[in-house]
Amino acid sequence: MATLQTRASARLMMTPAVVLLLLWMAVPLSMTLYFSMLRYNLLMPGMEEWAGFLNYRFFLTDPAFLTGLLNTLLLVGGVLLISVGGGIMMALLLDQPFFGQGIVRLMVIAPFFVMPTVSALVWKNMLMHPVNGLFAWIARTFGLQPVDWFGEAPLFSIVMIVSWQWLPFATLILLTALQSLDTEQKEAAEMDGAGAVSRFIHIVLPHMARAITVVVLIETIFLLSVFAEILVTTNGGPGVQTTTVTYLVYVQALLQFDVGGASAGGIVAVVLANIVAIFLVRLIGKNLE
Amino acid sequence: MARAVSTRTRLTFTVIGWLVGFVIFFPILWTVLTSFKSEGAAIATPPQFLFFEWTAENYVEVNSRSDYLKHFMNSVVISLGSTLLGLLIAIPAAWAMAFAPTKRTKDVLLWMLSTKMLPAVGVLVPIYLLFRDAGLLDTRIGLVLVLTMANLPIIVWMLYTYFREIPGDILEAARMDGASLAKEIIYVLTPMAVPGIASTLLLNIILAWNEAFWTLNLTAAKAAPLTAFIASYSSPEGLFWAKLSAASTLAIAPILIMGWFSQRQLVRGLTFGAVK
Numbered sequence: 001m002a003t004l005q006t007r008a009s010a011r012l013m014m015t016p017a018v019v020l021l022l023l024w025m026a027v028p029l030s031m032t033l034y035f036s037m038l039r040y041n042l043l044m045p046g047m048e049e050w051a052g053f054l055n056y057r058f059f060l061t062d063p064a065f066l067t068g069l070l071n072t073l074l075l076v077g078g079v080l081l082i083s084v085g086g087g088i089m090m091a092l093l094l095d096q097p098f099f100g101q102g103i104v105r106l107m108v109i110a111p112f113f114v115m116p117t118v119s120a121l122v123w124k125n126m127l128m129h130p131v132n133g134l135f136a137w138i139a140r141t142f143g144l145q146p147v148d149w150f151g152e153a154p155l156f157s158i159v160m161i162v163s164w165q166w167l168p169f170a171t172l173i174l175l176t177a178l179q180s181l182d183t184e185q186k187e188a189a190e191m192d193g194a195g196a197v198s199r200f201i202h203i204v205l206p207h208m209a210r211a212i213t214v215v216v217l218i219e220t221i222f223l224l225s226v227f228a229e230i231l232v233t234t235n236g237g238p239g240v241q242t243t244t245v246t247y248l249v250y251v252q253a254l255l256q257f258d259v260g261g262a263s264a265g266g267i268v269a270v271v272l273a274n275i276v277a278i279f280l281v282r283l284i285g286k287n288l289e
Numbered sequence: 290m291a292r293a294v295s296t297r298t299r300l301t302f303t304v305i306g307w308l309v310g311f312v313i314f315f316p317i318l319w320t321v322l323t324s325f326k327s328e329g330a331a332i333a334t335p336p337q338f339l340f341f342e343w344t345a346e347n348y349v350e351v352n353s354r355s356d357y358l359k360h361f362m363n364s365v366v367i368s369l370g371s372t373l374l375g376l377l378i379a380i381p382a383a384w385a386m387a388f389a390p391t392k393r394t395k396d397v398l399l400w401m402l403s404t405k406m407l408p409a410v411g412v413l414v415p416i417y418l419l420f421r422d423a424g425l426l427d428t429r430i431g432l433v434l435v436l437t438m439a440n441l442p443i444i445v446w447m448l449y450t451y452f453r454e455i456p457g458d459i460l461e462a463a464r465m466d467g468a469s470l471a472k473e474i475i476y477v478l479t480p481m482a483v484p485g486i487a488s489t490l491l492l493n494i495i496l497a498w499n500e501a502f503w504t505l506n507l508t509a510a511k512a513a514p515l516t517a518f519i520a521s522y523s524s525p526e527g528l529f530w531a532k533l534s535a536a537s538t539l540a541i542a543p544i545l546i547m548g549w550f551s552q553r554q555l556v557r558g559l560t561f562g563a564v565k
Contacts, residue, residue, distance in 0.1 A: 010389035011472065013381035017445060018397065020378060024438040025404045031415035059433065094310065098302035104310035106549050115499040117519040118537040123318050126530055132332040136320065141335075167313065173564050177557045212428055225408050228501035228516065231413035232523035247353045249410045254506065263414050270411035279407035285399050287563050 029270070035263035042257035055264035064240045064248060065265075069157060072244040072272075076223045079166055080216055086163070087170025087215065088208070091178050092200075094171070112168035116228040124150060124159045124233045140175040154242045161229055161250050166222075170215050177211030178204070210283075217280035222274050245269050294468040308375070313352070317541070325499045335505040342521065343502035347535035357536065364514035364540075366429050368497035368502070371436035372490055378437070380486070383448035383476070398449065402561060409502045422508060427509045435503045440493050447492065447558045451485025488554035489500040491547055498544050 039051040058066055094105055111119065123132060127134050128149040136146035149157040181204065189199050225246055230236060236243035236251065243251070253262035322338070323331050330341045351357050386394045390524065417426075425431030455478070463477045501516045508517050519540055522533045547553070556564060 006389050006470070007391070010385035010391075013385040014397070016378050017382035017401075017441065020438065021404050021441060023399055024441075025407060028412035028415040028419070029407070030316045031418075032412060035414060053386060067434075090309070093302070093306055095421065096298075096302045096306070098299055098306050100307060104306045106552075107310040109313035109548070109552055109555075110314055110545060112555075113495060113499070113545045114317065115544070116501040116517050116540050117516050118320075118541055121317070121522055121533060122316055125533065126319060126331075127316060133335055137334055137336055140309055149559065157337045164313070164316070171560070172552065173556050173560060181551060187372065193414055212472060214560050218560065219510065221406050225502065226412065226504055227410075228520065232520050233506065246408065246410045249413065250506070253414050257416055259418070260455075264415060266408075266411040273406055273408045273411075277403055280406070281399050284402065284561050284563050 023254055025212055032263045032266050032270075035259050036267050038260045038263075040099045040259040042259060050258060056268075057267065059264045061181050064243060065245070065268075068243050068245045068248045071240075071242060072224065072246070073153060075159055075162070075226060075244060076220055078156070079163045079223055080219060082159070082163040082210060083170045083219065084215055085167040086167050087174050088212075090167065090171040091174035091208075092204075094175050095178050109168040111164050112166075112172075114165070115234050116165065119165055120161055120229040124157075125262070128157060132146070151238075154238065158226075158229055158233060158242055161225055162223065166219055169219065174208055174211055174217050181207045187239050190274060213283060214280075217276060217283065220276045221273060221280065224276070226271070233247045245272065292516065317545075319405060320534045320541075321538050323531055324474055324538045326531050326532045326534075328529055331534070338508070347531045349538070351532055351535045351539070356547075357539070359520040360513055360515050360537070361428060363512055363559060364498055364516075367432045367512075367514050368494045369509055370429070370433040371497050372444075372493040374433060374437045375441050375493060376448075376490065377484065379441060379444040379448055379471040383445050383452055384474075384482075386445075387452035387455070398446065401445055404512065405439075409439070411521065417506065426507060426512045429512045431528065432504060432507060434516070435496045435507065436500055439500070439503065443558060443561075444489055444493055446561045447489040447554075448482075448485060450557060450561075451489070452482060455481045487553060489558070491551040492554055492558045495544055495548055 001017055036055050037051060037053070038048050039054070040048045041264065090108060094108065095103065098104075099181035125133070130136055130146050130148040130151065133146075135149070139146040147153075185203060186199060189203055194202070226244065227246055227250065230242055230244065230247050231250075234242045236247050242246075246269060249262050254257045254261075324347055325343045325345065326337070326341050327344055328347070330337055333341075386398065391394050418428045420431055423431075425434070459477060459481075460473060468477070498514075499516065501520075502518045505512050505520060508514070515536075519536060520535075522529075522536065
């Protein structure tokens with residue numbers, strides 16, 4: 001049992017972390033909120049004036065916002081589908097005993113440690129380049145027309161790159177969950193004559209359900225903020241074809257210097273992320289007991 | 290009981306496993322191979338896989354021409370600095386929450402976690418303006434501060450999940466023997482906490498090294514770490530694939546090796562203890 005003295009020192013030890021995080025969150029966020037109500041452009045200093053909800057109206061009715069929102073949903077949804085679907089299969093594969101398993105495991109998780117700007121540029125140039133890229137060569141070898149990835153399907157190209165980065169994360173976590181499955185349960189089902197497919201659906205999948213939820217929620221949080229991959233490959237284009245909400249805010253803030261508009265966009269992004277965050281925090285909180 | 294697996298099944302999975310692993314790892318392998326080619330060989334069609342003239346000239350050139358070392362050092366300083374500063378703030382907090390929990394501890398932890406879920410873009414404008422006014426734009430210290438705060442919740446959480454597994458009884462025993470709080474921390478707790486602190490350190494260096502929102506938006510030429518330096522290859526220089534590959538290989542190699550060592554901790558750190 002903690003004594004009064006320990007309790008006092010415990011509070012003291014927590015103070016720096018709590019205060020700093022509180023400042024880190026409250027100060028900039030309230031500034032964003034305040035700016036979002038102003039007409040405020042860095043190119044027109046001294047012209048700031050109260051604008052009420054005008055910035056929100058402009059941001060939300062900007063056709064680029066709807067496209068951005070749709071692109072964000074497609075990006076997050078596409079990457080989740082590929083990385084979680086692929087992750088389940090990879091986890092099942094890596095759970096089988098085979099020669100050199102440890103090395104294959106290292107190869108599979110490697111993309112997660114590659115910095116986003118490197119993976120984006122390597123994929124865009126060396127793999128997906130329509131003339132000299134490796135994919136183009138493979139296509140020609142099979143007598144097919146090479147695909148101009150970033151010209152014809154820019155958003156899908158980015159989905160592929162980001163999926164490659166996040167597949168290892170899903171694999172690693174789902175594999176961890178899979179390995180904690182009681183083998184006796186599986187063996188019992190096997191003896192009762194359950195086939196591989198029905199064992200997967202009735203025993204393995206329910207066991208992994210929580211890990212899958214965790215992967216989906218955590219990936220969503222990170223994917224909503226995908227930025228570097230877009231910046232170095234397409235700059236949000238062509239047009240606004242690969243502009244996400246995050247990227248749109250960046251453009252308004254640091255390219256158009258529209259502080260008010262960007263702040264309104266930032267608040268919209270915060271609201272979107274919070275919808276996901278609430279579920280995740282609840283799930284993790286339940287696990288804390 | 291281990292399940293009996295026939296050699297044939299095992300061989301089949303060996304082939305499939307290595308094939309899939311190779312495909313996923315290929316972009317990295319290709320980058321490393323290309324970094325040893327001449328620029329001509331790098332864009333050659335059909336691609337040259339192993340039989341080309343191996344050369345180290347790209348590494349020499351990347352190092353001599355583009356201040357590569359400066360950007361590398363920026364990455365080292367920023368990732369190491371933010372991680373150490375984060376640990377300094379987080380260790381006492383995590384210790385307190387693990388060993389002297391109150392009714393509110395859980396709420397504090399979850400609240401800290403929720404700050405991590407705040408999208409960076411939501412605070413981009415004020416941070417940028419504050420940094421501009423404080424002269425922190427394009428400085429290492431500015432990035433150290435931002436990344437410390439961005440990763441602090443993860444550091445606290447990881448440490449907390451490790452500290453919680455240290456049996457409290459041992460502390461009780463030390464206290465019974467008359468150990469003061471300071472002695473308790475130095476002689477009893479620290480040795481047991483070192484592995485947890487080490488894995489937290491490793492994972493957070495990786496996260497900070499690869500961070501590519503703040504590093505791209507708050508730096509220019511001076512304090513740019515490798516993430517931002519590599520991004521500069523997206524413009525015309527992107528045509529020089531061999532040099533891009535050499536710069537990339539150097540940028541990812543140290544972190545890839547650290548990542549391989551920390552793969553177990555990764556699951557724990559990034560799921561906040563929800564999956565073990």
